[in-house]
Amino acid sequence: EAQVTQNPRYLITVTGKKLTVTCSQNMNHEYMSWYRQDPGLGLRQIYYSMNVEVTDKGDVPEGYKVSRKEKRNFPLILESPSPNQTSLYFCASSFRTAVPGELFFGEGSRLTVL
């Protein structure tokens, strides 16, 4: 089944404790991206990657890192989480050369930083 898988789905952590949210897709998509969703603010892009070893900042990259060493994986790293990073995070992927803008989303990861 074609899907985007995020882990963990739920996480409660404390300020400053490094964490990684993994994202994996099995559709051979070139494009992957991370979004955060907060009440009243819609979906805001954190980072995106056009292909392996190619990443770029979205609209709200501060406090986050990403890497794209393999085509299928695009982990989101919070080196020193803070309470303002409490949010619902979504990973998405797509073919770059196919329907422009048709993103496939994961189920989301709800992160709480105390």
Added chain:
Amino acid sequence: LAKTTQPISMDSYEGQEVNITCSHNNIATNDYITWYQQFPSQGPRFIIQGYKTKVTNEVASLFIPADRKSSTLSLPRVSLSDTAVYYCLVGDLRAAGNKLTFGGGTRVLVKP
């Protein structure tokens, strides 16, 4: 980078048609307009996409005027299960370095 503006919310009743308009005044020549639907605790799901004029599929229609500065998603004969948040997205994934920015979303509530 095309910024989008949508109404925050709208209510409707079962069986009615719902029209949601998205404004995107600075849309670029290569940008497409894509709409997504999101249910609580789920990721957004692709509904429909268009470049100009009208596009129709089994769930919705998308109307885009000639100047492309706005677009309207039309949901015919809505049911309770169409209660969701609808997002307008303007951009072109094929362009290197193209960020994809979602609008704030429109919360649609379908009442019995």
